[in-house]
Amino acid sequence: MTRRFVLDPFGDKYAHRTSSMLSSEIRDLLAVTARRDIISLAGGLPYTQAMDPGVILGLVEEVLREDHAAALQYGPTDGYAPLKRSLVEVMREEGIPCLPEDIIITNGAQQGLEIISKIFINPGDDIVTEAPSYVGALNSFLSYQPRIHTIPIDGEGMLLDPLEKTLRRLSGRGRQVKFIYTVPNFHNPAGVTMSTERRYGLLQLAETFDCLVVEDNPYGLLRFEGEPSPALRTLDENRVIYLGTLSKIFSAGMRIGWVAAPHPILEKLLLAKQSADLCTSSFTQRVAHLYFSRHDWRGQIGQLVEIYRERRNVMLEAMEEFLSGIASWTRPQGGLFLWVTLPEFIRTSDMLASAIDAKVAYVPGRGFFPYEGGENSMRLNFSYPEPELVWEGIKRLSKVVKREVALAKSLGLGPKTNGYPGTEE
């Protein structure tokens, strides 16, 4: 693949956007996805139907038998110690070194993002994210009013040259970047995975310019094919704040995530966690611990991988069938999402109403950029809808897109795009 990138023209612009802009968009969408007649490719939902309720009930029974008073009681702010040991096992599955004492348990990785934002970001501080980036991370960051500098990505993740230019420029002005935020595996929303070479390069730049890296890894174990690259934490434990979650491999409804960080940072995060909510649910932590110590969780992940791989395949086939030559899209090796780029004249935020009329929903790309960008792109989810609905959803979507294209053609415009946000062929 030939790559030429353009620097995000808005990367250096400090336009404080309230998080309400993102949130109301997402909230309106979520409201829509609840309607039964609409095929939602919008959510970021795991397929929780795949979990056997009998397994959960058995674990709850054991939790209550062992010590119901403790399960119903407040617990330590840093988390239930036996669960920390289970989380270390989960990380080991990806070859990531960690000790239980490196971990604070949080309410999903989202709470990790919030407390990281709280302890690091003062108004006007500089941070770096990919563009596009996870909307929940952007919401937490923006609520503390940083300047977000965005780096475009391609099929191998964050582009290093614009990253280096941004870091060099800021450093030249005496500004200290607080952290670089990345989702290296099966990116949300772009679906791409950072190559091993880029990982080394990113950490090299982080060292040169002495900034921390926040590695958000919710999907790492949901790999359909290909060889995994080492986690950033594996390559540099002292510079990386690692975020994990059980939401995609066990249950989102249990609200369990974790942060693994160097101890001086962990101490500050612990204080923020204490103010935030005292502790994560003792009840769900105990259930999760038993799940990962008693149940064949690896087998369950294998089953999820089968389910999601099939749905991704169906989505890719449907894209090829219905949108070839009009749109371009990423080909994720795992995770939950596909990123679709449409001709430049299409505004996916504007098109959403037509899509919902056609009974299909997606997330417009705009929401994944802190200030500007992504107007002609969208995120599609393949983990939640059944395969037939994935196919039918793309079919419906294609009709909406083709109508927009036909309209544009009548005005003398034509499609042109490569599928990676912020880059051009």
Add this chain to the structure above:
Amino acid sequence: MTRRFVLDPFGDKYAHRTSSMLSSEIRDLLAVTARRDIISLAGGLPYTQAMDPGVILGLVEEVLREDHAAALQYGPTDGYAPLKRSLVEVMREEGIPCLPEDIIITNGAQQGLEIISKIFINPGDDIVTEAPSYVGALNSFLSYQPRIHTIPIDGEGMLLDPLEKTLRRLSGRGRQVKFIYTVPNFHNPAGVTMSTERRYGLLQLAETFDCLVVEDNPYGLLRFEGEPSPALRTLDENRVIYLGTLSKIFSAGMRIGWVAAPHPILEKLLLAKQSADLCTSSFTQRVAHLYFSRHDWRGQIGQLVEIYRERRNVMLEAMEEFLSGIASWTRPQGGLFLWVTLPEFIRTSDMLASAIDAKVAYVPGRGFFPYEGGENSMRLNFSYPEPELVWEGIKRLSKVVKREVALAKSLGLGPKTNGYPGTEE
């Protein structure tokens, strides 16, 4: 009772204290309370042993049978709608008007305090709290760097004259108080309850000086005797942000609380909740909903009230038996705590090590004041330890105190105090 109060001399001092000072104190204490040989009167723990684990298991079974996929899935940020309706019933039990749409469900009331702090407090902003006040609230507040103005309390709650003076002084300087924070029922840590007269007076002042009131009511349903006063929310829905929790009447380990607020505020809180952790556990919310719609929760609260009343009685008797004439203390009509004031020369922070040597633990008063105060006081918990341990704990504590007093007498000092923080007979 004759009352003469002194204005808290530190109420107007802006000395930013990091929340770490409070937290490490509490964390060290919690570490101690885990030791079996120590009688802990330190924690703020409900007696979760009183809950029948079979009841919980039955509810979980029903939750999983009804819709296990939804229980394991992400849920709406504002909370599970049927649970909101149950919480309205819980509030109705105290005569507090509320609609489901006035509520956001949070991870315990602590998360409510955090998101209130986040949306209201900018560095240097003015807020008002009681002195002493709930340490978790102070931690959340202080992490956003306000100036906290503290108002002393007596047996009828916050004193209105110093409150008025503070509000008038700030108003005279053109400063807008963001909110007044209060725990009106069975105060944590002081154990006192705000009289009806004071409630009207407080709201009158809030109206005059146009500030919001944050009403934190975790213990309202745990009344042992006496007639309840109306909740502040009952008296003025538009000026009061109300915090409720299931931690003291159902389970702290489920992490379920709520905020009821005027809708413009609720909208902002919702955005903060979304950034904070997307949603509260769908699993525990569904279990809680079934508990409050299927189970005799009023009967269960009645049982807790019996248990706690007995323990409070034992604690009061033991105080009379062992510390009469040396200490003074509050006589709570409900809740979890007794506030003890020792002679002025005793520093309860310093004395804690001796107490732990004597195998009894308490929380030193200092932690409940944002900047200074409470040095000769302590909070005692009677809800968690069995009655015999309450008695024995006070006995052990009295020996430690008497040793301090004897030492002081040999230096020519003597006890003098009235039991209410910040006031003198």
